[in-house]
Amino acid sequence: MATWQQPEHDGEDRPPTPRSAACPRGITVVPNGPVLIEGPVEVAMPDGTTARSERVVVAVCTCLRSRRLPWCDTSHRARPRRTSARGE
Amino acid sequence: MTRGARTAVTDGDAPTGPHRPPALPTARGPVSKAVLDVLRQAPGSGVPPIGQAPDPWGEDAQLALYLCYELHYRDLPGVDAGWEWDPQLLALRARLEEAFLAALRTAVGDPGSVDLAMDAVLHPARGGPKGPSALLVERPDVERFREYVVHRSVFQLKEADPQALLIPRLAGRAKAAVVAVEFDEFGAGRAERVHARLYADLMRGLGLDDGCNAYLDRVPAPMLAVVNAMSLFGWHRRLRGMAAGHFAALEAGSSPGAARLADALALLGIDDPACTVFFTEHVEADAVHEQLMRREVLGGLLEDEPGAAADIAFGIRVSTLLDDRFGAHVREAWAAGRSSLRGGPLASLAAR
Ligand code: FES
Numbered sequence: 160m161a162t163w164q165q166p167e168h169d170g171e172d173r174p175p176t177p178r179s180a181a182c183p184r185g186i187t188v189v190p191n192g193p194v195l196i197e198g199p200v201e202v203a204m205p206d207g208t209t210a211r212s213e214r215v216v217v218a219v220c221t222c223l224r225s226r227r228l229p230w231c232d233t234s235h236r237a238r239p240r241r242t243s244a245r246g247e
Numbered sequence: 248m249t250r251g252a253r254t255a256v257t258d259g260d261a262p263t264g265p266h267r268p269p270a271l272p273t274a275r276g277p278v279s280k281a282v283l284d285v286l287r288q289a290p291g292s293g294v295p296p297i298g299q300a301p302d303p304w305g306e307d308a309q310l311a312l313y314l315c316y317e318l319h320y321r322d323l324p325g326v327d328a329g330w331e332w333d334p335q336l337l338a339l340r341a342r343l344e345e346a347f348l349a350a351l352r353t354a355v356g357d358p359g360s361v362d363l364a365m366d367a368v369l370h371p372a373r374g375g376p377k378g379p380s381a382l383l384v385e386r387p388d389v390e391r392f393r394e395y396v397v398h399r400s401v402f403q404l405k406e407a408d409p410q411a412l413l414i415p416r417l418a419g420r421a422k423a424a425v426v427a428v429e430f431d432e433f434g435a436g437r438a439e440r441v442h443a444r445l446y447a448d449l450m451r452g453l454g455l456d457d458g459c460n461a462y463l464d465r466v467p468a469p470m471l472a473v474v475n476a477m478s479l480f481g482w483h484r485r486l487r488g489m490a491a492g493h494f495a496a497l498e499a500g501s502s503p504g505a506a507r508l509a510d511a512l513a514l515l516g517i518d519d520p521a522c523t524v525f526f527t528e529h530v531e532a533d534a535v536h537e538q539l540m541r542r543e544v545l546g547g548l549l550e551d552e553p554g555a556a557a558d559i560a561f562g563i564r565v566s567t568l569l570d571d572r573f574g575a576h577v578r579e580a581w582a583a584g585r586s587s588l589r590g591g592p593l594a595s596l597a598a599r
Pocket residue numbers: 191192193194219220221222223224225230231232233234235236
């Protein structure tokens with residue numbers, strides 16, 4: 160299984176994604192973007208339903224603009240902000 | 248094996264397109280004619296000199312290049328697979344590639360930084376000329392939608408195959424991440440989820456022939472250039488930075504376009520999953536793929552090879568350039584009330 164670490168040079172001052180035997184599930188917070196989680200995942204939705212994704216990596220929307228919640232559909236890009244090619 | 252359910256939009260006949268004897272495409276000039284002529288012979292029987300290289304953007308050069316690359320991917324009707332590594336044919340291909348790469352370099356100019364090139368993909372200028380997906384949402388038309396699907400079929404039916412060539416050329420986290428993306432492209436272990444297969448389902452759902460290269464004669468140079476660039480970058484290890492940049496741009500640009508095409512289908516009242524899943528899957532998958540490509544593949548490659556930055560930026564710019572050229576071709580044809588395909592409109596869905 161691949162590891163999904165925060166690149167060291169994304170310009171944000173924050174520790175890299177924890178990766179250890181005690182915390183095997185890698186989660187990466189993309190600034191102004193989704194949260195990347197190693198799949199498969201199940202998301203318990205507020206309406207009581209469960210959204211499931213089998214992907215190796217899943218992008219969960221945090222901006223709540225996605226038309227396919229809980230998944231990111233890149234609608235977060237509409238926000239005016241600075242970007243970096245190697246991570247938002 | 249039957250590969251798809253009966254669809255909502257096809258009428259009573261079989262879900263596959265009209266059967267036609269598999270045939271090589273028609274030549275579009277002296278070079279593509281020379282290639283087609285030699286492919287009908289036994290490998291090693293010689294390739295005539297082509298003289299002056301043709302216009303790299305033209306129909307003749309793009310078809311000739313496409314045929315040379317196609318030998319790497321699949322059988323061509325009646326062609327001995329031994330041509331794939333025929334030194335004389337490879338030499339001819341090298342001349343076409345050289346001219347194409349030089350034309351791309353001229354058209355791109357200074358590619359600038361990776362970040363700026365990617366920013367242009369992520370945040371296309373508002374009010375710029377509309378691409379096919381935006382035009383199809385603006386004016387939904389099933390025949391135009393089918394045209395668009397026919398164009399893209401020269402790539403989409405082998406989707407992710409040219410990009411798989413990156414795998415042995417990368418290392419570390421770049422390799423791991425590109426494999427994760429490709430795993431998704433190839434259905435994550437499930438044949439019915441392979442993206443190329445979803446595209447075949449879409450084609451049949453729209454009453455189109457999903458056979459490999461069934462519409463090659465119809466697809467013009469601006470679309471062949473899109474897929475030839477992927478092959479050019481993929482089949483040369485020295486161009487791996489371009490391949491990585493191009494793939495990242497492809498993934499980053501895909502979600503919004505797929506969402507528009509899903510909207511266009513909805514506006515057309517087409518809700519058959521055979522048609523919709525290809526697009527809805529890409530909205531979601533490519534939102535993930537974009538992150539993996541940018542953060543891990545480009546990030547990892549730049550860490551391993553800082554000198555790759557210019558090639559990565561160039562690959563990104565080429566993706567944008569060729570999409571824009573293809574978009575302009577389609578837009579101009581549709582604005583003039585013409586078909587954007589070679590040889591005029593397809594047989595309409597209603598007529599099938
Ligand atoms: S985080 Fe990407 S759409 Fe919300």
